[in-house]
Amino acid sequence: MMRKSYYQKLACIVTLLIVLLIFQKYTGREKENFPEAKFVMASPAHTDLYNFDPNQLDRTQWLKFGFSEKQISIILKYREILGGKFTSKEQLKKCYAISVEKFNELNPYIQLPEASKELISGKAGNGEKNTLSIPGKFNPDQLSVKDWLKMGFSEKQTEAILKYRNYLGGSFISKEKFKECFIISAEHYSQLEPYLLLPAKTPESSKRGFNNTSIKIAYQPFDPNRLNAEEWQALGFSEKQARTIVNYRDKNLKGSFKTPDDLQKCFVISAEKFRELKPYIRIQEKQKQEKTDFSKADLNTITFRQLLEFGLDERSAGSIIGFRRKLGGFVNKQQILDTYNIDKEIVQKLVSTALLETSNVPKYSLADAPEEWLKNHPYFKYSADKIIFYRITYPDDKKIWKFLKLKPEYEQKMRLYIK
Incomplete structure (x- = not known):
């Protein structure tokens, strides 16, 4: 009986081994037919690419990304048309100086949202397609704010369209130029295009410049270095x-x-x-320029050139002028020392030497500050919506400050610009 059980177990083991051998042979054959996997790493066109905000790039930095001087001029001009700032990748992509290939190369590194709220113009608030109400053939040069709103554009979109038209000299010139208006989506342009009373292409005479005025100017000899x-x-x-x-x-x-x-x-x-x-044009030979008396210079009116004269580099001078413009003027000297990207040692000498006149710096109460000022001022813009909301019901500064519940250091900065 024991012997029979022994042979049964042995037969079981032999059968299992045969099955395993067959399985190994079968899978081995499959491996022979399976091609060897190769993992190829794609090498980027520019190994020095890095994450960047296109709003922060200067001419030199655009050059490092492989753009020509002409392309950079167009990009910077386009950024200026947009109000000095790209708000999305979609806006940057619409700049005709950036090819599709170049944009695709840079895209992973661009630190911007895919699309800004203003650019999502093809959708209504409920997520449905927003179809424009087009009355018939029209010339976009002749439309007023009311006309654009009636057609279905928002106030912000209308403002941007008119701003772009003004930039072009008061006329869109051609369908080609109209299409370049960043706020008009591809969907909206396809709806509008059949009704536009504009030539399809931009005339050659209009391509080289932006001055399309026909006003005859009585020129006089001038030195371009002396004109403001x-x-x-x-x-x-x-x-x-x-x-x-x-x-x-x-x-x-x-x-x-x-x-x-x-x-x-x-x-x-x-x-x-x-x-x-x-x-x-009469460019006079540069006489020895009078040196600036920095003890009498006002830090709220000092020029870029004077900052260079004092010894600052272009980056530091540009940062100070740019920050001052955003603030509407400095209120104390510490603000200048807190400016980003400056040579603090030289700036410390400057603020110790120069004057600071603050009488012309705009100041408001929270209750009556213009909305645009609140939304653009570096110290107020993050609280602007709350201020605007609270003051509708409580037009009293004390109550608004109480509702804002700000950190002391933020409130302290804001109060510099409060009457």
Whole structure:
């Protein structure tokens, strides 16, 4: 009996071994037919790419990403049209100086949301498609705020459309230019395109510049190194163009045009406009400039050039001027020392030497501060919506401060700009 049980167990083991051998042979054959896996690592086109915010990049940094000077000028001009800031990747992608391939290469590193709230114009609040109400054929140059709103655009979108039209000199010129308006989505453009009373393409005469005015200007000889923004406007440039020319002279050329050709290189001056101006350009030889008496200089009016003269580099000077503009003016000297990207040692010497005149710095109460000021001021913008909400019911500063429940250090900064 025991022997029989023994043989049964032995037979069981032999059967199991045979099954295992067959299985191994079968799976081995499959392995022979299975190709060897190879893992290929894609090498990026630029090994020096890094996460970046396109709103923070200057001309030099765009160059490092492989863009030409001309492309960079277009990108910076486009950013200026948008109000000085890209709010989404979708906006950046619409800049025609950035090819699809280049955008795809940079896309993973761009520190912006995919689409901004203003750009999600193809959707209604309930998630349904927002169809425009188009009355018939129309010229977008002739539409008022009311007309755009009636068509189905929001107030913010309408404001952006009119701002862009003004930037172009009061006319969209062509369907091509109209399509470039960042706030108009592809869906909305496809709805509007058949009704637009505009030529399909931009005329060659309009492509090189942004001055489409037909007003005859009586030119007089002038030195471009002595003109301020208002004087450039008197020569027929828009406010934005005038600021760009002054900026280009003071920052890019360190304060002066050396030859008329330097003026021609400024991208907002078309070839036609330059030909008009050239006979009147008189660049005087730079005499030894009077040194600034920094003990009498006001830190709220000191210029970029004077900051360079004091010894600051362009980055520090630009940061101080930029922060001052956002604040509407400095209220105390510590704010200047707290500015980002500055040489603190040199700035400390400057604030110890110069004056600070604060009488022209705008100040408001929380109850009557303009909404735009609240939303754009560095110290108020994060609390702006709450302030606007609370003051509707409680137009009293004491109560609003109480409801805001701010950290003491934040409240202290805000109170610098309160009457």
